[in-house]
Amino acid sequence: MKSWLFSSFGLMLILEGLMPLCFPEGWRETFRKLIKMKSGQIRFMGLMSFLFGLIFLLLGR
Structure with missing residues (x-):
C-alpha cells in the first residue's frame, strides 16, 4: 500500500512539473x-x- 501511494504521488509530481518545465509562459x-x-x-x-x-x-x- 505504501509503495503504491508513493509511486502515485511521485507520478503526480512529475506530471505537474512538466508544464512549468516545458512551457513556463503558458503555465x-x-x-x-x-x-x-x-x-x-x-x-x-x-x-x-x-x-x-x-x-x-x-x-x-
Missing part, C-alpha cells in the same frame, strides 16, 4: 486566467479532475 498565462475565474468555476474544475482521476484509478485496478 503563467494559465494561472492568470485561473485568478480571474469565480470560486465556483474553480471548484467545478477540481471536482471534474477528482472524478476523472478516481475513474482512471478504478479502471487501472
Whole structure:
C-alpha cells in the first residue's frame, strides 16, 4: 500500500512539473486566467479532475 501511494504521488509530481518545465509562459498565462475565474468555476474544475482521476484509478485496478 505504501509503495503504491508513493509511486502515485511521485507520478503526480512529475506530471505537474512538466508544464512549468516545458512551457513556463503558458503555465503563467494559465494561472492568470485561473485568478480571474469565480470560486465556483474553480471548484467545478477540481471536482471534474477528482472524478476523472478516481475513474482512471478504478479502471487501472
